[in-house]
Amino acid sequence: MAVYTRLGAEEMAAIIASFDVGTLVSAKGIAEGVSNSNWLIETQNAQGDARRFILTMYETRTDTADLPFFLDLLDHLAAGGCPVPRTIHDHDGASHRFHDGKALALIEFLPGVSVSEPTPQQARAVGAALAQVHLAAASFPGTRANSMGLSAWEQLLGDCGADGLASIHPELAGIVARELAALKARWPSGLPRGVIHADLFPDNVLMLGDSVTGLIDFYFACTDITAYDVAVTHAAWCFSADGARFLPALSAALLEGYESVRPLSPEERSALPLLARGAAVRFLATRAYDWLNTPDDALVTPKDPMAFARRLEFYADPGNAGVFAA
Ligand SMILES: Nc1ncnc2c1ncn2[C@@H]1O[C@H](COP(=O)(O)OP(=O)(O)O)[C@@H](O)[C@H]1O
Numbered sequence: 626m627a628v629y630t631r632l633g634a635e636e637m638a639a640i641i642a643s644f645d646v647g648t649l650v651s652a653k654g655i656a657e658g659v660s661n662s663n664w665l666i667e668t669q670n671a672q673g674d675a676r677r678f679i680l681t682m683y684e685t686r687t688d689t690a691d692l693p694f695f696l697d698l699l700d701h702l703a704a705g706g707c708p709v710p711r712t713i714h715d716h717d718g719a720s721h722r723f724h725d726g727k728a729l730a731l732i733e734f735l736p737g738v739s740v741s742e743p744t745p746q747q748a749r750a751v752g753a754a755l756a757q758v759h760l761a762a763a764s765f766p767g768t769r770a771n772s773m774g775l776s777a778w779e780q781l782l783g784d785c786g787a788d789g790l791a792s793i794h795p796e797l798a799g800i801v802a803r804e805l806a807a808l809k810a811r812w813p814s815g816l817p818r819g820v821i822h823a824d825l826f827p828d829n830v831l832m833l834g835d836s837v838t839g840l841i842d843f844y845f846a847c848t849d850i851t852a853y854d855v856a857v858t859h860a861a862w863c864f865s866a867d868g869a870r871f872l873p874a875l876s877a878a879l880l881e882g883y884e885s886v887r888p889l890s891p892e893e894r895s896a897l898p899l900l901a902r903g904a905a906v907r908f909l910a911t912r913a914y915d916w917l918n919t920p921d922d923a924l925v926t927p928k929d930p931m932a933f934a935r936r937l938e939f940y941a942d943p944g945n946a947g948v949f950a951a
Pocket residue numbers: 627655657658659660661662663679710732733734735736828829839841842843844
């Protein structure tokens with residue numbers, strides 16, 4: 626459930642009237658998503674043409690100071706030919722506005738559905754789309770530090786505490802301590818950097834058949850190691866949902882699709898096993914924190930941290946490093 630804020634019909638009509646998109650016909654809350662409130666908006670213009678948009682109201686997890694970066698990035702990538710939604714600017718030319726103290730933005734609706742059991746063809750298309758984003762983002766002037774980097778993982782996992790981690794799984798605290806030490810000692814410097822999506826899970830990709838029709842939810846986008854984004858996407862796409870089974874055909878297809886647009890350098894390739902361990906720790910950290918800190922009556926069901934502990938064990942096994950070999 627991801628509608629945290631209730632908006633009355635009159636309020637919604639007034640918000641939509643701030644944009645040059647016609648009159649409001651319907652507004653339906655969207656159940657998917659966890660961070661922000663989203664509505665599917667239908668409008669009609671003077672000619673009677675129906676149009677669809679997504680209205681997002683940013684809740685506490687999104688820092689509104691970051692919105693110009695996120696929203697300008699969408700427009701930049703869309704102008705560069707990437708399948709990302711454009712933002713609709715209001716009558717004042719602003720990409721976001723405030724309602725009752727909360728920021729909101731209207732963005733283009735893109736068709737497509739999120740796949741839950743991707744095929745290799747779909748993984749290939751996602752790899753290519755990710756590479757297209759990396760190339761198009763190279764000319765984006767904005768920068769944003771990664772607020773979900775190594776120090777944040779350490780902080781979140783520290784906040785969980787050894788007892789908290791042990792309540793999730795008896796061996797988790799030990800695994801986490803080992804991994805954080807290895808990542809801190811060996812995290813690469815000198816690899817190409819740029820703007821990355823940093824959360825390209827299947828639920829953030831819209832597809833029709835084997836084609837990517839939309840890359841959405843850029844609210845973790847930041848400036849970081851480009852190949853780390855490949856590692857995040859690999860961790861997100863190339864395992865069964867519970868992390869228990871690695872899916873080699875998806876892995877090969879994702880990397881091949883990526884390299885069909887942006888070949889990886891030998892240095893990036895050889896860093897991928899470690900970057901993938903980092904990616905697994907990143908999602909283990911937020912999931913473990915949420916697992917221990919989400920109130921029982923919250924609207925959101927926390928995601929299983931162990932699904933990323935299992936991926937981590939896979940990536941940390943030197944016998945599996947060949948997965949990333951050219
Ligand atoms: N531009 C878009 N076009 C079509 N559907 C979208 C678009 N943006 C978001 N959605 C829908 O809204 C849902 C939640 O959006 P998302 O940005 O992932 O929210 P959250 O940040 O809360 O996770 C998506 O799963 C998708 O169904």
